Amino acid sequence: MKMICSITQRRCAAYAYPGASKMRWYFVKPYVRWDPDSLLHYPEVSHVDGTKIDWLYGQPKSKYDAVDIYGPNTIELKNLPMGRTPEYLQERLRRFFSKFGSVSFCRCMPHELDPYQCNGTAYVTFRSKEASVAAATANLVLPYSLHSKVIAIRHLDTDKTNDPHYVYKHRHYISQVVDVAKQVYNKLTKYGPCPLYQVANSIYERNFYSGKWHKAGLSILMRFGSWDAFLKHPSLNGMFEIKDDIVTLGLQSDETSIKTLKKLYIQQSIELDAELSVHWREGRVALPPQVQKETDELYHLTPIPEHLQLLSKSHTMYRIHDERHMLKIQLKQERNEARRWQEKQRKTMRLSA
Incomplete structure (x- = not known):
């Protein structure tokens, strides 16, 4: 018994915690930049955890990383809707923020598990600081087609934000x-x-x-x-x-x-x-007729023609208001009641016999 306890204790001591495995990850050499002064590769290391920054798909760990990547005249957007591609949102955000000044860079971060939709974060960089500060205090609410999202905006350099309760x-x-x-x-x-x-x-x-x-x-x-x-x-x-x-x-x-x-x-x-609201195409070329029709249907759905409405309904939906249908239901109820009365009489005669 003592031998079994000692073996169990040794086995438990070999693990970091109950349920852990003995597997150890292979050694990874810490990343060191070959040329620290190279502007071409700057920045490649995060200020927070020291890991290499993925410029294309990696999300900055803090605002300092974002400033290093996108520049000081950058605003951060939160609460962007999912279900849309980053390119779709980038185009419309660029059109909206162009009224504050020249936009030099607009990047919507893709989701880690699905690169074809946004993860809710975007970065917009302006050429001038005045334009970026003016855009940071803007109040942006997306239309119904984008789920009426209220966008939270923050300036990465001055840390100014818009009013979330506006x-x-x-x-x-x-x-x-x-x-x-x-x-x-x-x-x-x-x-x-x-x-x-x-x-x-x-x-x-x-x-x-x-x-x-x-x-x-x-x-x-x-x-x-x-x-x-x-x-x-x-x-x-x-x-x-x-x-x-x-x-x-x-x-x-x-x-x-x-x-x-x-x-x-x-x-x-x-x-x-x-x-x-976001006027995506204000001052732009008019949309094609079919695209404009589909866009208008998002706000005002056109009713289906009468014959299609009748086909989409069940055949007995409107019969309850028909007098002939009500008469058929009444005759059926009387016939069933008479049938039940006859069966009851037959049972009574059998018991009496």
Whole structure:
């Protein structure tokens, strides 16, 4: 028994941990650059783990590696959609960021297990630092065809980032603007005209982070810039009038004001989407008719012709509304009930006999 225990202990000591194998990897000589001053091979070693950098498929271990590879005027994009080839995204990202300045390099990293789709990271390099800093603070939201992704952008040299909550903040501001307009309408209806500098009194809105009520003004400032521009905005359709810095109500009824507020919400949402969405082909050559038709179908699906709709449905789907079909069901139920009654009578006669 003692011999068995000693053998087991020796066997356990031979392994690093329970379940490990005795296999040892072959020796790999550490990579050393032959010519450290060569610009052609610079950089080839990671600053983090000292391994050789794969320029084509390797993802940088830190921002320092990316700066060494792509240059200081580089922004890093995160949360890119999968399911698209890197070349597809590179072309569209280059078109979008070209409005900030000349793009010298655009690289979407392929996935390790599938090189035909992106792994969610991209790097865009500009020729000037001013263009890269301006692009780092941009707010980019991909269209519905690319899963409505909100892209996180970071400047590798200055470490500046865009606001990840920008989209959600402005959607919150739009809803608060509609609520503020409704409160101003009720205030002027109840108390009459008031000076422009007092229009914000007793008007409240909710905070984006805490949800608490505070004095209105932030949402108006972020969406319109001032109370004057807000009250004179065309989307309100003359709901308020300003004359000699006195705010009065326009010629609108309660029902018309409700429709106006709905229109205000829709127009502000459209303006926000136009500000954030990616206009791939703005100022470009028009797409071929078939390609344009397929692109439009992503947003507005055309209904199938009536005869194809009928063929795609089951044959009994519309029969429930047919009187003849209902009569057939009724006759079948009566026939089954009569058959069950006859079988019951036969069993009774057999038992009585």
